[in-house]
Amino acid sequence: MDIYNHLINCKSNLLKYFGKKNICFLDIETTGLSRKYNQIYLIGMVYFDENNKNWCLKQIFANNTDQEKQILEKLNNIINQFDLIVTYNGISFDLPFIHHRCKKHSIHSKILDMNSFDIYREIKNHSSYIQLENLRLKTVEEKLGIYREDEYSGKDCINFYYQYMKNKDEVLKNRILKHNYDDLYYLMDIMKIFDHIRDIKSTVVDYNGKIINIEIKDIIASEDILKISCTTSTVDDYVDAIYYQGGFNIDWRGDNSLVIDLEFKEGLITPTKKCLFLYKADIPYSKDLNDLSQFIVPDNIILLKVEDKYEVENIKNILKHLIQYVLLEQDK
Structure with a gap:
């Protein structure tokens, strides 16, 4: 030895x-x-x-x-x-x-x-x-x-x-x-x-000069709902916000937990690759929301998952968009 x-x-x-x-x-x-x-x-x-x-x-x-x-x-x-x-x-x-x-x-x-x-x-x-x-x-x-x-x-x-x-x-x-x-x-x-x-699963929202940090903790697809669980940095007054709308739900709590449910559809992105996607029309004010994946898709859809890989950039972009929507609604 x-x-x-x-x-x-x-x-x-x-x-x-x-x-x-x-x-x-x-x-x-x-x-x-x-x-x-x-x-x-x-x-x-x-x-x-x-x-x-x-x-x-x-x-x-x-x-x-x-x-x-x-x-x-x-x-x-x-x-x-x-x-x-x-x-x-x-x-x-x-x-x-x-x-x-x-x-x-x-x-x-x-x-x-x-x-x-x-x-x-x-x-x-x-x-x-x-x-x-x-x-x-x-x-x-x-x-x-x-x-x-x-x-x-x-x-x-x-x-x-x-x-x-x-x-x-x-x-x-x-x-x-x-x-x-x-x-x-x-x-x-x-x-x-x-x-x-951690960097892949994190993003930031800049709202009126205030930076909100968001980190995805878990994503679960069940039936036709994609449940995205996150943590956020402290957002002062913008907490305990609950929204239920067609195509998505938002539950944002005072403990900095954020859960967003997205309704998805299933399909094929290629003849052999399965995918999950949503229609842009199901997201409010989605005119400027575009698919960021490497795939060529119709203008009216955004990919959420291809085979076993989440399209994380798309998901983070949707999260940012919906959080800004919630904050705008709070300010009305």
Whole structure:
């Protein structure tokens, strides 16, 4: 077993996401996908080292599969000090894999009982709002402008590891370590995707010089109603406004919660792509309200959703329009 410690610079403000919790980013490399038949050969961790007052990237490497028990025992001695484990798809893969392999070696592990934050799952919860081809780590990195030097995949590393066990070629070992290092190093940076998501789901209304911030919290399509739940900044007198009209409802409360229901229609935007849309005529004073999507649509409709992706710019534009309408009505 070999252990490598690297002091690294953390460019992300992790306090913004996790507060003062003692967090540990975790990523493992395995000889395959089966918890029963495959082994863990590398455990990577990133955490704040109080002794050095810096972030530490630790790698625990098994030089052969017989050392799996040793690296798991080492992990088990370290992991319990943390308040939160941060992973990418770790709830489905890393954590249950570690638990199963610990059980195999009669190591009592509490890793499944620890608090965890799965970046993959959190992004997936917002996937209807963002344009991503898939949710692979590399895809998310590239969305944020991160292009790593590492040219190998986890699958490549499995082949490198089996070759390494035979010939002890340090070049192969370094490739594996580099791949795991980059996975962990950039895992901290991709927390910025949540800033990107928040920006996508946020907009502002300027009404008589007063800026009102709006953030979409949730959108649910049920039957023929699209329910958009938001929070808004404090709007002084413009609260507790309830409007029921054909095509839309507005419920704007004093606790800064805003719910807008839009009546939608279903159709096809292409011969194969389903969509949800509304008629502009159902929105008051909608003459200047236009579809902002990439699709060519008739002048009298606005797209709300295409397949599994919301047309967020259209939805935000409708929100702004309806809020201005409410404020104008309040001022009459």
